[in-house]
Amino acid sequence: MVQIDLKEIKSISYERAEIKKGYTDKSLRINLDTTDIIINPIQEKIKQKFIGGKGYDLWLMWNAVSGSTKWNDPENAICISSGPLGGTPGYPGGGKSIVTAISPLTGSPIDSNVGGYFGPYKKFSGFDVIQVDGKAKKDTIIFIDGIENKIKILETNDLPTDSYELSDVLTRHFDVDKPVNVSVVTAGPGAVHTNFGCLNFSWWDAGRKRVRYKQAGRGGIGTVFADKKIKAIVARFGAISMKSNNPADLDALKLVTKSHSKEIRELDPKQNRMSLVGTTHLVPIMNDHDCLPVHNFKFGSHPESRVIGEEVYEHIFDKGFDGCWKGCTVACSHGVKDFSPFTGPYSGKKVFVDGPEYETVAGCGSSLGIFDAHTIIEINFYCDAYGLDTISVGTSLAFVMECFENNQITIDHTGGLDLSFGNRFNALEIIHQMARGKGFGAIVGKGIRQMKKIFAKDFGADIAFMQDIGMESKGLEFSEYMTKESLAQQGGYGLALKGPQHDEAWLIFLDMVHNFMPTFEDKAEALHWFPMFRTWFGLCGLCKLPWNDIIPEDNKDTSEPAKVAKHLGWYADFFSAVTGRQSTPEDLLSMSEAVYNFQRIFNLKMGFGTREHDTLPYRAVGPVTIEEYESREQRYDEQLKEKYSFDISNMDSKEKVAVLRQKREEQYELLKDAVYKRRGWNNRGIPTVATVKRLGIDFPEVMEVLKKNGVV
Known part of the structure; x- marks a missing residue:
């Protein structure tokens, strides 16, 4: 030792x-x-x-x-x-x-x-x-x-x-x-x-x-x-058992635990096979639905995506139990044994790598134009070893690569590194520089919001172009889902309290694929319900994956399959059994709503938390460049003609990009209005006094923050 x-x-x-x-x-x-x-x-x-x-x-x-x-x-x-x-x-x-x-x-x-x-x-x-x-x-x-x-x-x-x-x-x-x-x-x-x-x-x-x-x-x-x-x-700490939480009703706890675990053991092999491939099962699904970020979220699919998806990782992951908690039957925390990095301080040594998961594969793979499983694993390993968030690393590097390919920055700025899409060894070199705080990597490590300022001030880059393609909101880099064709998911990112992370609301399929939310009111209802329920997991110390990644076989026949009603009942039973606080699924939402609104007011206290902060880079809303438009030309042309009633017969692609942008940005602002209303916020995005009182968070210091912001 x-x-x-x-x-x-x-x-x-x-x-x-x-x-x-x-x-x-x-x-x-x-x-x-x-x-x-x-x-x-x-x-x-x-x-x-x-x-x-x-x-x-x-x-x-x-x-x-x-x-x-x-x-x-x-x-x-x-x-x-x-x-x-x-x-x-x-x-x-x-x-x-x-x-x-x-x-x-x-x-x-x-x-x-x-x-x-x-x-x-x-x-x-x-x-x-x-x-x-x-x-x-x-x-x-x-x-x-x-x-x-x-x-x-x-x-x-x-x-x-x-x-x-x-x-x-x-x-x-x-x-x-x-x-x-x-x-x-x-x-x-x-x-x-x-x-x-x-x-x-x-x-x-x-x-x-x-x-x-x-x-x-x-x-x-x-x-x-x-x-x-x-x-x-x-x-x-030492040994842990079902009794360690001293639950109010041990028998009820055992019953709901057994029921949920049994379902996962039976259904995971038939559904997403997370116990074998973890969240890498999402790669082909996202690619098939044009939602996999490619080249800094410019495109949503790529023919080489199969080489970085579940088919490959199923054979690379080390076999064995991979739960990150005792007895978790999802067991999705896979890793790679005896991996040998090509670069950095562990070059040539055998290491164990925890991951990668979907977000790392997409952010540090497809979004960078890197379609090589080995490189993604190496990036994953070094990000963990160095203590770097793979989502921010991938999304920041993708921004840098697009800036490089559009001559916003040059090889003179990057210390001689060609940072074109797909340049995997130079991407790794930037990560090593981040860990040392040296070279161009020290600038990348500041994040996209700061890079935009530096590139404009020191390198003469076009700030408007960077605002459009820099995938950050509120200063936080985007997690790895394309949102161009889902207005609801644009709201899921832009209206998220901490910034664009999918753990508040993941509505792409409900909106884009199934068209379950045709009206603004439908989208607003989803952007109320899903963030509230997802917040509840964070209040109680639970993972969200067992809720809706592995679902009952008859779930499709329920009135609202996305909510997975059977599991909502189980979670209410779980909470009741442990705490003795008898609860229904509706009660769980009420718990979350109070905390969710408190966090919005906390943002307000810190100088944020209003409408102008719920913005998105335009790339999250629609095509920024002619190249993007023409990659989905038939889709966009049909929308301009049928949805917005434009005569496009004499328009070139540049004009089409401009008119589509005007309409899509209008739609996003209308969505804000609908969501704010549903959440009980004013049109500036601030919870009203009535909402705060209804939720019982009308503490004097909360009311003072509201008053300072003109809400009385």
């Missing part, structure tokens, strides 16, 4: 809170400036209103920061919670954590959902939520030991810098005999030098006898983590 040097700065013993109905009713705060370790009770009214998970995170953050707090201010708080249902072994997707902070990319609250064992271990150690604020003077480790009931702050020197090595060393250090008892949260050198650093959450893979990883990727929380000089947060 590697010997490491840790200096204890602060240590306390504590009495571990008994878990009652999924809750410890305690929070833990670590202040790195003062090394204070503070355990506080959670008030019943906060528990009832904010539920747990993201709700608890947001409430603690709200009270930690002011409206002027920047991401790198000491008071910016990293909060981690898992929710009352989190940590239920055997329930599909029952091990999630939700992490929040003020984002370096957006300047507002960001939340990221992540697997691994940390969230449950932290809770069973006695804390529903932890808050870390301040800044350490030296590299620091926080150790939460739920076995010996101690919390320690430790200073460290000479530990490995990359996440893979660091997590492995710390796992084996903090429990030599039973590494399965340890979960580690780390960032990496890329998080130090970019604005989109991610966090790696670990779990011990007993079958392979190694540390495995899931990522809290979005919004740069890893960058905040590194700025605070946190090397790792470590949680240690």
Whole structure:
């Protein structure tokens, strides 16, 4: 075992809170400036209103920061919670954590959902939520030991810098005999030098006898983590059973767990085969429906997509159980064994790679014009090792490549690197530069919003063109779905609270393929219901995949198949069984609506959260270039003639692009109006006083934020 040097700065013993109905009713705060370790009770009214998970995170953050707090201010708080249902072994997707902070990319609250064992271990150690604020003077480790009931702050020197090595060393250090008892949260050198650093959450893979990883990727929380000089947060806990959450009704919990798990075991092999191929099954589906981002979201399909989809990865992934939580029957967290990178510090060595998943394949593959599974795996490996969000990395690099091909930037700006689409080795070189904070990679690591400013100011690039093709909204890079032909999904991205991430509303098929939402009111209803229900998973510590990626065989015969009514009932039963709070699916939505509106007002507190911030780059709405238009000319011509009643007989492609843009941008603004109305917001996108009072979040400080913004 590697010997490491840790200096204890602060240590306390504590009495571990008994878990009652999924809750410890305690929070833990670590202040790195003062090394204070503070355990506080959670008030019943906060528990009832904010539920747990993201709700608890947001409430603690709200009270930690002011409206002027920047991401790198000491008071910016990293909060981690898992929710009352989190940590239920055997329930599909029952091990999630939700992490929040003020984002370096957006300047507002960001939340990221992540697997691994940390969230449950932290809770069973006695804390529903932890808050870390301040800044350490030296590299620091926080150790939460739920076995010996101690919390320690430790200073460290000479530990490995990359996440893979660091997590492995710390796992084996903090429990030599039973590494399965340890979960580690780390960032990496890329998080130090970019604005989109991610966090790696670990779990011990007993079958392979190694540390495995899931990522809290979005919004740069890893960058905040590194700025605070946190090397790792470590949680240690022992055996877990169905009784660990001390559920209100153990028999009911066992029944719903057995029912959902049994269905997945029976139906996953017939449906998406996630236990074999994970989320790579989405690649051919997205390609077939023109939704796979190719060349910076310019196109939606490519003939070579099959070489980066499930057919290939089924043979590459190492065989074995791949659940990121104990007993999860979805088991979608696959990896590649004995992989040998071509480049970088691990060149020629054999490594284990966790992933790739769909978002990485699309963002770091097709969107870059890279149709090579080996390269995508290598990008995946180094992004994890360096602590970089693969979605922001891929989408940012795709923007750079299109700028390069359109002479907005040149080889003189990139340090001699040809960054044309498909140049896989130079793409990897940029990632290595990001980790070092050197070269052109240091600029790419600032994210698309900052790159647009730099390219215009320093390189003379066309700001209007970059605004159109730079796939970011609110400062956050797009996740990997084409939205041009789905107005509802444009709203799903543009109206999402944290920026364009699909975990609020994924409506492409309902809208574009099935045409289930023909009117603005239909789309607005979907853009209310789906974000509210998806928010609920983040309150409770659950993964969304078991809800609608594996569905009952008779689901297609129900009145609203997209909602998967049988599963809604199971989730209500699950919540009731654990918490004793008897709930219906409608109750779950009410819980989410309160937290969702609170987060919108939190954005408002930070200077955002109004209509002008719910914008999209035009490429998310329609074709920017003549090349794009002509790639789908028949489709667009028919729309201009039939939907908008234009006589296009004398129009050239440039004119068609312009008139289509006018109409599509008008449609998006009308969608905003409809969604705001349905959500109970005014036409500026701010929740009304009536909405806030109806939801019971009319706290004095909330009302003050509304008043400052003219809402009374």
